[in-house]
Amino acid sequence: MTMPDQMTALERFTAYGKGESIDRLPCVPIVGNGAARVLGCRISEFRGNGKLIAEAHLAAYQRFRYDTVRIFTDLYVLAEAMGATVRYPADETAHLELPALADMKEIDRLRPADPRRDGNLPSLLEALEIARDRVGSEVPVTGAIICPFTTASFLIGADNLIRMTYRNPEGVHRLCEVALASALNYAEAVMDMGCSAGLTEPVSSSTIISPAQFKEFSYPYLKRLSDFIHSRNKPVTLHICGKTERIWGLMADAGADCISIDEVQDLEVAKRSVGDRVRLMGNVSPAGTILQGTPADVRRETLSCIRKAHDNPKGFIVASGCSLPTEAPFANIQAMIDAVREVGWPVTEEKLTALA
Numbered sequence: 001m002t003m004p005d006q007m008t009a010l011e012r013f014t015a016y017g018k019g020e021s022i023d024r025l026p027c028v029p030i031v032g033n034g035a036a037r038v039l040g041c042r043i044s045e046f047r048g049n050g051k052l053i054a055e056a057h058l059a060a061y062q063r064f065r066y067d068t069v070r071i072f073t074d075l076y077v078l079a080e081a082m083g084a085t086v087r088y089p090a091d092e093t094a095h096l097e098l099p100a101l102a103d104m105k106e107i108d109r110l111r112p113a114d115p116r117r118d119g120n121l122p123s124l125l126e127a128l129e130i131a132r133d134r135v136g137s138e139v140p141v142t143g144a145i146i147c148p149f150t151t152a153s154f155l156i157g158a159d160n161l162i163r164m165t166y167r168n169p170e171g172v173h174r175l176c177e178v179a180l181a182s183a184l185n186y187a188e189a190v191m192d193m194g195c196s197a198g199l200t201e202p203v204s205s206s207t208i209i210s211p212a213q214f215k216e217f218s219y220p221y222l223k224r225l226s227d228f229i230h231s232r233n234k235p236v237t238l239h240i241c242g243k244t245e246r247i248w249g250l251m252a253d254a255g256a257d258c259i260s261i262d263e264v265q266d267l268e269v270a271k272r273s274v275g276d277r278v279r280l281m282g283n284v285s286p287a288g289t290i291l292q293g294t295p296a297d298v299r300r301e302t303l304s305c306i307r308k309a310h311d312n313p314k315g316f317i318v319a320s321g322c323s324l325p326t327e328a329p330f331a332n333i334q335a336m337i338d339a340v341r342e343v344g345w346p347v348t349e350e351k352l353t354a355l356a
Contacts, residue, residue: 002341009067009139016315025310025318025347026067027340028281029290029333032323033073033093035060042091043326046073050126057127058134063330064337069135070198071127072144072323073120078182079146079154081119082110093326100155104164104171110155112181115189128195136194142237143190147201148221151179158203165213172217180221184228191232199225199238199256207242214247219254226255237281241322245269252277263288263321267308275312282309283321284336291325295335302339303352310347 006023007015015022033043035056046053053071061069074094080086083100101107115121124143131141152175153161164172187197203209204218226236238251239260251259252274261270261282270280284290284301293301302318309316318340324333342355 002338003344005065005341008137010137012067013140022345024340024344025306025316027337028066028068028070028317028319029064029284029328029336030070030286030320030323031057031060031064031066031333032070032326034324034326034328036091037326038063038330043073043093044088044090046123047088047094047120048123050123051130053123053127054130054134058131061135061139064333066337067317068140068142068198069131070142070144071124071131073124075146075150075200075202076154077120077124077146078113078151078179078186081113081115081121082151082155082178082182084154096154099157099160104156104168107171107174107178110175110178112178112185115186121186121189125189125193128190128193132193132195140196142196142198143186145183145187145190145197145199145225147199147204147218147225148176148179148183149218150201150203151182152176153203155179158208161203162209165209165217169216176217176221180224183221183225187225187229191229191234196234197229197236199229199236200240201238202241204240204247205242206244206246211246211250215250219250222251222254230255239281239322245273248274258317260319261321267305271309271312275309275314277314279315279317280309280312281317281319283319286320286322286324286328290320290328290332290336293332295331298332298335299339300356302336303343303355306340306343306347307349307352 012022036043038060039056057069076086076096085098086094087097088094128143155175190197204214229236235257236255237258238256241262256278258279258281263283263285289297289301
């Protein structure tokens with residue numbers, strides 16, 4: 001039987017952090033542009049329209065009552081604000097059309113983004129402000145910060161950036177420095193509103209670069225960004241897509257308080273590896289299960305994730321392994337949060353076995 005929530009998300013996170021009793025585990029199906037489907041608008045309408053972005057994410061939150069309102073449209077917002085060309089299809093997520101630079105000889109013209117002026121950043125700030133005013137007293141409102149190595153890949157092109165790690169490492173660091181400056185500017189604007197800053201760094205995945213490349217070219221900038229967020233007394237949640245097992249320790253060293261684990265990794269292994277250092281978040285399959293499965297499939301996988309990680313020493317957030325596909329069925333999103341409510345608190349093996 002699904003029990004109604006007895007706490008707001010903020011009450012739940014606060015109590016959980018103190019080791020106090022809660023009504024259920026926090027749950028975050030990472031809703032991205034699927035919020036447009038809840039509101040009934042087209043994704044391309046988000047461009048330059050902070051009010052619509054906010055209304056879509058608020059509609060999704062009100063429908064499912066998950067535990068974080070995350071304002072996000074696409075990975076290219078910082079790069080676009082620095083000169084990259086981004087294409088906005090009629091009703092699909094934006095994609096990179098042209099990097100900001102055709103050649104590294106042009107790097108001197110790059111300037112850090114001003115989040116109150118450049119690209120779509122002012123619209124995202126407007127959306128954050130509206131969401132904060134409407135629901136910030138009950139649920140964390142978070143701005144997604146695209147991290148430096150990923151933004152650098154959109155400034156020069158991902159293939160070019162990877163080649164440069166071997167042929168022109170100094171150039172990679174120059175790109176990451178200006179990307180870091182943009183990320184710091186945006187993170188500061190987000191936190192000035194009283195919102196949290198969540199970090200996403202997909203191009204740093206071990207599926208794309210080696211742990212050695214991560215340590216040299218991504219880690220230093222993640223550390224500086226995390227240190228800045230911590231200086232504002234805000235926690236750091238870090239998501240890196242794909243395979244990350246070999247860099248979990250470095251992610252924690254960089255300052256992550258919570259690591260978001262993609263579906264291709266095992267939560268139980270993560271718990272044994274870094275669970276005494278960081279909270280874990282994950283990792284129901286966004287595409288294989290939430291998009292393509294049935295509510296029963298989602299429920300089964302959600303219960304499996306809870307069984308693996310509910311006793312993580314630093315805590316656990318039930319979540320999708322990455323952002324949900326735009327067309328994720330509402331019934332499957334609902335099945336995920338309903339399963340978490342069914343389990344309730346405290347989580348016991350007996351309860352999980354009975355619900356299986």
